[in-house]
Amino acid sequence: MVKLDSKIPDGPLAEKWKKHLASLKLVNPANKKKLEIIVVGAGAAGASAAATMAELGYNVKVFVFQDSSRRAHSIASQGGINATKNYKNDADSDFRLFYDMIKGGDFRAREANVYRAAEVSNQIIDQYVAQGVPFAREYSGYLANRSFGGVQVSRTFYAQGQTGQQCTLAAYQALSRQIKAGKAKMFARRDMLDLVVIDGQARGIITRNLITGEIERHSAHAVVLATGGFGTVYYLSTLAVNSNGSAALAAYKKGALMANPSMAQIHPTSIPVLNDYQAKLTLMSESLRNDGRVWVPKEKGDKRHPNEIKEEERDYYLERKYPAFGNLVPRDVASRAAKERCDEGYGVGETGLAVNLDFKDAIQSQGKDAIKAKYGTLFDLYEKVTGINPYEEPMRIYPASHYTMGGLWVDYNLMTTIPGLYAIGEANFSDHGANRLGASSLMQCSGDGYFILPATIGDYLADQIKVPKIPTDTPEFDEAEKAVKDKLNRLMSVNGTQTPTSFHKRLGNILWTYSGMSRNEEGLKKALKEIKELKEEFWKDVKVAGELNELNHELEKAARIADFFDLANLIVIDALNRKESCGAHFREEYQTDEGEPQRDDKNYSYVAAWEYTGENSDPILHKEELKFEFVTPVQRSYK
């Protein structure tokens, strides 16, 4: 029986992390040399963790499925990274950022973790600047800041619309330095297909070499998953097409608990679906909402060109419904509001599944050059994808699957319920509760990778210094490798008639319809049934082209989609269980008279952590009660 121990240190909120750091066990440098750590995934979290742990003296092995860790999807993060520097003198502080995140997450995150994320944020900016990240500057040479969705202070550091790229490359470069130094080793084009657990401890992984198809065994004293989110389970998402949940699912099946899997953020400002063949949706940073005004026509089905619709004929619905925050309401609120308008028939564009994001007023008051300086790259990107020039007419946007707040359950040390298995960045559940605030993902990934994990992992490894290099010829490795090979062989041997992608699209459609921006019991139950049926159909009729022992994208996709069925199932089970609305999880049965989410703190103020019990049995729910000692949960209001 798994017992959840979050290991949150005692004491005042602001002292917890410092106190914890001082009490963590240490590994002396001579012993670090003898220890090996596997890091899977190398985006902002994985690369920074791998680099920092290698700097500390550990031997780090890094696995990515792309050809280089510079491709990790953190690279696509656009708008910025938060820190509580208070350079703007607008009364910002660690506590304020903490409070914004806790509130933004609708009081479904752990206080101590969130506070720590805010606390290390300043160090992250220092680190990135020292590493040469060209953040935006004022003419004086000092760093510039801007405000970002869901908050009232300017604490976001940015590099035009490519902040994620610049930060991820800095982490990638730091890792490259360690590879050169021989302290880190890169295994590119490898898919992690299983986790190896020996005597209850994470000891290695099974990978497939994506070029040769070879199944490989890799061992270490600890395994770190930095594998990102699984928003691609919805098929169309703002994620990279190859992003997946397989590593997290493998850990889940080996005993790690999956927490709040239904907490999936639907981002409000994505470019709408343009055609049936579309493979992904392109995100437009929500920083655009700083200056862009969201509107739909006041008249249903008004198909006139947006520039022909007069001011008084426009419904700036965010400003109307939420006067205090206006266009800057958090993502979940903005997404639902857009969906509500479109569902009512006010949507724009050919499909009616889009709303306008208009810069006319901003260009008029600030000038085109000022807008260009802030959003130039984003405007260019938009024009490339749609052919519409946003300087001349409004952008069209619509919500899209974006970020998974849920993920592997971890304690304060970022360790999962499997000793020696860690999850960092988006792969864990810890900091964003039921909804993530803008510019806090890069912040959390970098915080986990640079400052938190490298310290906490020592506490576990201190007890491993006597353990020699882990052999890979143990029965546990044999068994894991066999399971992987069996699965792949099974996929190849179905030889049906439908492509993996066609199944993915159908699965995504089920989830988007029943477990997307709004959910209800009836729909979720239907989803469970449909997912089950689709999974059965998949295993009877999927067609995987190519061969096992070669570069085979179809096989990679098929293996990931096979896992998505189980993940989708878990998402729906979690959504069904949570009979309240909070953040991104909106259950239609639980809303206020005004249509806002109705939380149930009495019964659902907990993290739902799910334990795998087998292929054909339901998972077991473990509840980690959320204790709010320092803030009082209130009804979120952005009015």
Place this chain on the structure above:
Amino acid sequence: MNITLEIWRQKNKETKGQFVTYKLEGVSSEMTFLEMLDYLNEKLVKEGGDPVAFDSDCREGICGMCGLYINGRPNGPKEGVTTCQLSMSVFNDGDTITVEPWRSKAFPVIKDLVVDRTSFDKLIEAGGYISVNTGAAPEANSILVKKENADRAFEAGICIGCGSCVAACKNASAMLFVSAKISQFALLPQGKVEAKERVRALVQTMDEFGFGNCSNTGACEAECPKEIKLVNIARLNREYYKAY
């Protein structure tokens, strides 16, 4: 629309490849180029054929994973886009489109249109960083950077490492890629300390991988999806002379 594709097919590194012609019907001008290839692959799989292998990931022009040589140009006939951002609307009904992998000694073909760009990673490993350990950084605003320099460093730093510059260059030179990284750090005070070691190491590594020499043809600049400028190569040259 209907199009004809001539695509380079090569089973693996060891085998020889050849062009294979595919007639593809029902292509929509709203598809991106890679969605068109997805569409082709779906069709090939259904017909029992072997899908065309090509790399892609973010599909929004920032990860640098994709990159195809289309009708004599990296990323096709449109400037300032990656292959994933290329829209099929630039082609006409009845067009024949030749699709080739990047060609360079330093980018061997792995399969079909997939190439090995490890050499780019090795270039960064050689010195494409500022050697600061985690925790050693001073307060961020203690390092002032002139806005103009920060902006120019950013304009160089946005390189996505896709390899279009090498693919476009008649000499398969990596000078634009190297110069982008050198420039980013040369323009920032943080990068100046190691500037000499960095430029020496990168140029040496670049030569060892067998990238060609720069002949200032400018194809790299013309084809860079991020529109990184030739002025960076001049700066690289300057930084290199300064290092000796």
Place this chain on the structure above:
Amino acid sequence: MNKVVASSISKKFVMALAGLFLLIFLPVHLGINFMLLKSDPEPFNSAAHFMATFPLVKVVEIMLILAILIHIVIGVIVQIQNWFSRPVGYRSGNRSKTSFFSKFMIWTGGTIFIFLIIHFTNFYFIKLGFIEGDPENFYSVAHQLFAIPGYNIFYWICFIGLGFHLYHAFTSAFQTVGLNHRIWTPVVNFVALFYAILIPAGFASIPLIIWLF
């Protein structure tokens, strides 16, 4: 240290410097050539004599020969390396929008090289005494050559090649030595265009004028 000397950038740097030096020499040579237009052979022959005997010119001459040799040797090495850097070419060629002349430097350079061999055989090697002839009467040698129509056509083709070569070379050399400037580079490009048209046109005009008048 070997790695520095042999590095791609160093090679290009030396080649560019040698090229820039040769750029200075061409107008001097052209100036002397214009004396061929006079009916009196004396000024030309004495200028040629001066160039052949004055000590300081001797030093410059050695530098020139060295510059030519360095420029050619490095150019050929660089080109061979470039060919090896792409073992398999593109079927669809290259349609990038780039500097047209830069693509043919080895061929325009080769044309100039062939011209130089013939030119040296006719004049320079005689002066050096490698080949028999009268070094004191190059005026009449030149006029004899310009009287052959085939030679003139060859001469003009070579100078078109030189123009193409010079246009890219002029701008490229600045870029290679690290000089690229927001304001000055467009000026250099403009001057390059003038230089690349005027110098070859100047040389090529001489036989034309002789033939016409």
